[in-house]
Amino acid sequence: MVRHRSSAVPLAWLYAALIGYASLYPFAGWRVSSADWWQFLVSVPPHWRNTFDLVSNMVGYLPLGALACAALLRSGQEARRAAPLALLAGAGLSFAMESLQNYLPRRVPSSIDLALNTLGTLGGVALAVLAHRLGGIERWQAVRDRWFISRSAGGLALLLLWPLGLLFPAPLPLGLGQVLERAQEGLRALLEDTPAIDWAEPFLTAVPALEPPSPATELVAVALGLLAPCMVAYTVARRGWRRLVLAAGAALFGAAATTLSTALNFGPDHALAWRTPNGSAGFALGALLAVVLAPVPQRVAAGIGLVALTALVLLVTQVPADPYFAESLAAWEQGRFIRFHGAAQWVGWLWPYAAAVYLLVRIGARADEGEGSPT
Incomplete structure (x- = not known):
């Protein structure tokens, strides 16, 4: 075989x-x-x-x-x-x-x-x-x-995991990667009562100035949140109409997962509450950028995706958790959502960083791995 x-x-x-x-x-x-x-x-x-x-x-x-x-x-x-x-x-x-x-x-x-x-x-x-x-x-x-190209296993795994990460409560629609505060808490607990706590203190107390996101910030963050998985898909997909299908699939699954997450957290009556004017505009902008960038070579797609992920993490890290977000987070961590807590939480936290590492590898990949047929 x-x-x-x-x-x-x-x-x-x-x-x-x-x-x-x-x-x-x-x-x-x-x-x-x-x-x-x-x-x-x-x-x-x-x-x-x-x-x-x-x-x-x-x-x-x-x-x-x-x-x-x-x-x-x-x-x-x-x-x-x-x-x-x-x-x-x-x-x-x-x-x-x-x-x-x-x-x-x-x-x-x-x-x-x-x-x-x-x-x-x-x-x-x-x-x-x-x-x-x-x-x-x-x-x-x-x-x-x-x-897809021959070496596409890692990219496909990331694409399959992306909707799962969206099920965990996020401060903004498609805003994965808000892990700084939790990382600080975990490191503090690990180093407590050890000599290392002194040199780690600057990192543990370094908290960005959190302000409510402006309409522009929300719009850009949502657009980047959709563009990033599309760029991951473009690094392993053959050029042509197939990339447009994958971009449409990312938009569909992103919207469905975000709607399901909102329904689980706030009830079915509020399932579409994430579709604010800025969120919807950001979603449309991300989809438009994905269509425009569909013909780019794989390495260019990897570079654009890396920039998009970096900007997304920087934006999401500076968004505070409002009381409703904190309440829904507590429901996940203390209620029955604990059954799915580990999977959704870790994917939601780590997906942008894993995708960034993958895109770095794709940038350095051999050119003869194949751009594929454009038909």
């Missing part, structure tokens, strides 16, 4: 890391348990678990099974070998997470969770194998060859 570079590989690793985050959050109060760590395997499961808990434990591992199996299949493994390896990986990760939960006071390990996680992994593996048997993976490779 032919080996292919697949976006399923980085996505599978990232999803596994996010499962680890969600399983062990908030990483506080570690202690040595008096009982043996393996007792959860034979103990009576807790009776307070509700239907949502049970379903989420199973569904949460389904994408991991599908991604892990797809990654193995795309790497050249046969289905009879890829399927058990992916199932073993998912079950092993669940076993490791349940075992570590013994040492966290706010977590309760359970054999039921382990069984449901394994069942979810099995369901994902079955879907990947079914898609493989029906020729879905081969057809996707044919489509990918027509639309």
